[in-house]
Amino acid sequence: MNAREVVQGEAAAYAESVRDAEKVTVGIVTPLTTPGDPVAGTLTVRGAILGAEYVREHGGLGAGRQFDFVIRDDQETVALDGGTMPRSAVGALAKVAIVDQVIAALGPWHLRYTDEVAELAERLGLPLFVENAHPSVTAKRRRTVFRTFTSLAERIPLLLRFAAEQGFKRIGVIHANTVFGESAAGLIAAEVERAGGTFELYSVPFDQESTTDLRPELEAIQRWQPDVVINVGVVRTNHLIVKQAAEIGLLPATPMMAPFQWPLRATDYWANLGESGLHLVWPATQFSPNWPGLTPMGTWFAQRYLDRYGTTPPDTALNAFTDITIIAQALRSAPRIGRDELIEALESGTFDTWRGPVSFERGATHWHHSPPPAVLQQYQQVDQDVSTVPVVYPPEMSTAGYVRPGNGT
Missing domain, CATH: 3.40.50.2300 (Response regulator)
Structure with missing residues (x-):
């Protein structure tokens, strides 16, 4: 099976586990075929699904609600669009935002179309968690764009x-x-x-x-x-x-x-x-199953990923897991389920993560960007x-x- 078939199957298995719950839908816009990086896309989807499982096992979203996902391959129309990734990725985000009416989205992975996708999310008022290291996407002070990943x-x-x-x-x-x-x-x-x-x-x-x-x-x-x-x-x-x-x-x-x-x-x-x-x-990052600073949430994630996939999780999966669990905490604190309410909750709240509390300041250095400390590994x-x-x-x-x-x- 290719990456798209694999993640759709895994998403369907998760959806079956929350079949009878009221759903809050998140879009995942990520590469699942070439010329993009389908390995990164697979890791992103897996991290997000495990985040939803964590939320399901820890009280859900309140009032009986659970996450649901709409997954789009942001490379799906590259060939039709003359080989350009930005047109395909922007189209994928538009579909989940306008047609599927998701509450928020994760993506993109590739830097080459990050600004275009972020700009569309801003115009549509869609909360977007960026899953890459673009050096300036959050520095542009968009209201809807957030990130918990380290940047270049x-x-x-x-x-x-x-x-x-x-x-x-x-x-x-x-x-x-x-x-x-x-x-x-x-x-x-x-x-x-x-x-x-x-x-x-x-x-x-x-x-x-x-x-x-x-x-x-x-x-x-x-x-x-x-x-x-x-x-x-x-x-x-x-x-x-x-x-x-x-x-x-x-x-x-x-x-x-x-x-x-x-x-x-x-x-x-x-x-x-x-x-x-x-x-x-x-x-x-410092993330490791053996890192002494790992929170109970981080320990749960590392063990569940190991049990499910037989390996320790790379931080591409960790980042998507983190973003989904943050969205869940923000939704629980919001007065109602809506995009504007989610943005306001994200800006005003402090959220538990694998590395401790995270919040999104609106400062000169980090605007809606709360990265973990960067380290060098070898x-x-x-x-x-x-x-x-x-x-x-x-x-x-x-x-x-x-x-x-x-x-x-």
Whole structure:
């Protein structure tokens, strides 16, 4: 079965469990087919369904109400729309907002159409929880847009502080020409300039859609002799960069970092990369089934996901779970079930999550954006996952020292 069939089946099983309840419907607009990332979409839906199960088992939404879901593949009309993702994604959101009349929506995952989807949600007055790291979507101060995920604006400075402390001066960047790739590369360049001579930068772009061989770009970076390489590939090319860097000898001799947490999809990561995936560093949250700060809600989620899927949950699923449980708490406190009432409850409330209380300020730094603290993680043994991966930075949150490729320390 493909991802769309899998998640529709899982959603139907959940719906059967609340068949006799009054429903409050949430839309999930996420990639379930290519050219998007159907793995991310699957994780998002699974996290949301587990959030609804948690709500069902902890009192529901009040007055006998339970969640229901309408799931749309935001890639469903890409071919009809001339290969452009934004038209397809905006269309998917319009359908759940106008036709299905959902109370709120989760999505999108890809940065390349986040602003367009957020703008439509704002025009329609639809509460939207963004499930990605777009650096400025919440900074635009839209009334309807919320986020509990870390953004590139938190992740890139952390990576560069770590690089400085490790003595990495020459930074090579290889980046896709997507919104995510260009945004990350631009933020890296801005941080390098802000550091005032601490770093030297060599940045190489590539075309995400057509590229199947990145060895020429990687060899150009290799000739420049970087101290560290930042891998800003996205779906498909992130793995390709690691594989071909190992083929030409750039890895493991040169450390590598990435600006998002795709290695936490551990089963796919190790199946694709094997030992070549060792020692990559990426930003994530402190979430782990073994993290001492985990709340009872977080423990419930980690155990239910493990029982259901046989693995520990990556934070893509965690984030959707968090957003659904926050929506539930806000709806319980609202005077009636409505979009405006939900927004007002979200703005005024404080909500229990896996990491403790969360609220949505309307401040200069974070507008409707309540991210967890960002940390850097590193796989130091083959087949590690989110339950065993060490945090290597910042020092006050680390659980192990950084292992530099080539010398083991």
